[in-house]
Amino acid sequence: MGPLGRVRSFVACLVAVVVAGCSPAFDGVREPVDTTPLTAKQVFGDFSTIDYCGFFELGHSGLDGVRVLDERRDFDDCQLRVENSAGVSADVSIGELADESDSVLPREPDETVNHSRGLRIDRYDDIDPAACVHFLLFPDDISLQITASEEAAAKEDLCSITGVVADGVRRWVESGRPVTRMEFEPNSFGVVDACTTAAEEDVATALGVAAEARVPPSGHWCLWGRFDVQEPSAIVKFSLEDSLQEYADDRSAVIGGRDSVLRVEEPGSCLVLTQHMSAGQIAPGTVEIASVFVREVAAQDACSAARKLANVVWQSLPTG
Structure with missing residues (x-):
């Protein structure tokens, strides 16, 4: 097939792609289609x-x-x-x-x-x-x-x-394009695996019952227990949010050596947050936040349980 024939063949294939789908073929050779699982x-x-x-x-x-x-x-x-x-x-x-x-x-x-x-x-x-x-x-x-x-x-x-x-x-x-990456400072919460910030024994002490850790792929949060049933559970999560000044109306306390804010979300539940460094160019105008959330804690005050767990978690976090 001469050059003109190849051009005509390729144009015909492009038309077929638009109409019904086609793998480009040159000189009768079809490009192989990758069918291997893409994890x-x-x-x-x-x-x-x-x-x-x-x-x-x-x-x-x-x-x-x-x-x-x-x-x-x-x-x-x-x-x-x-x-x-x-x-x-x-x-x-x-x-x-x-x-x-x-x-x-x-x-x-x-x-x-x-x-x-x-x-x-x-x-x-x-x-x-x-x-x-x-x-x-x-x-x-x-x-x-x-x-x-x-x-x-x-x-x-x-x-x-x-x-x-x-x-x-x-x-x-x-x-197959390369993944865009976030680059974290060495003391960023972004480099911390949330499931390593507290042992299951620490969580059990705070909640009053044992709760198994559920480890997500990213490591930026960790759940102990289950959220789809009415039983005690806890989440440690790292996020990029507005400054904790937005929570000025909530209770403040020093927990684990860190300035913290406590918020009662609903009966039996409590949220504790602490602020870290600026997110910088990753998300301008935001700061890194660590949070501990406990729910369905019937045997004790929920914020006491959240404070107890936050005291452990906060002490494991990077400073500066």
């Missing part, structure tokens, strides 16, 4: 440093009509403000990663779409009345959550937006 570990490598805002750029218009208006990074996710072609706006969260063996979703998804290389997208309409949730599932049983929420938006619009973003993430995953 989350292969894609992301170090789960603790993923920049979830790295999937898309501000103003990105390649998401089938969904435009990214604003973004805000956190250790475990990216918060986006998006708008679709009909002018419907929503808050979209990409992240966090979870181990499917710890899933406590109460029912089957509303829709499942299987993709190549073992990838799957599940849609749940009713996890939150004002949100629609998609999960991108990898063959190594790791899932990535994508959520769209907006009180004034119709569920159909939210699910459409989330579906577009989830599929955009899937295409990014399949593209």
Whole structure:
């Protein structure tokens, strides 16, 4: 086949791709399609440093009509403000990663779409009345959550937006592009594995009952016990948030040598927070926050339990 014949063959294949899909072929040789399972570990490598805002750029218009208006990074996710072609706006969260063996979703998804290389997208309409949730599932049983929420938006619009973003993430995953990373200072909370900040014995002492640790892929939070049942449990979490001055109306205390804030969330539950260093260029205007949250603590005052656990956790954290 001469050069002109090759050009015609390639153009014909491009037309076929648009109409029905085609693997480019030259001189009758079809490009091989990779069908090997694509695991989350292969894609992301170090789960603790993923920049979830790295999937898309501000103003990105390649998401089938969904435009990214604003973004805000956190250790475990990216918060986006998006708008679709009909002018419907929503808050979209990409992240966090979870181990499917710890899933406590109460029912089957509303829709499942299987993709190549073992990838799957599940849609749940009713996890939150004002949100629609998609999960991108990898063959190594790791899932990535994508959520769209907006009180004034119709569920159909939210699910459409989330579906577009989830599929955009899937295409990014399949593209083989390198992962954008967050770079942490040596004394950042970002380098700390939350499950190492307290032993199960410390958690049991605080809660009054034993609670097994559930270890997430990223290490930026740790759950002891279960949140889907009415029993004592605790979470240690690291996040990037506004300064604790926003909590000026809450109780303050020095716990484990750190200035802390306590907030009663609901009967039997209490949240304790402490502030660390500026997030810098990772998320300008925010600071690193460590939090301890306990719930369903009936045998004692919840904030006493939270303080007891925070005293252990805070003393394990980096300073400076």
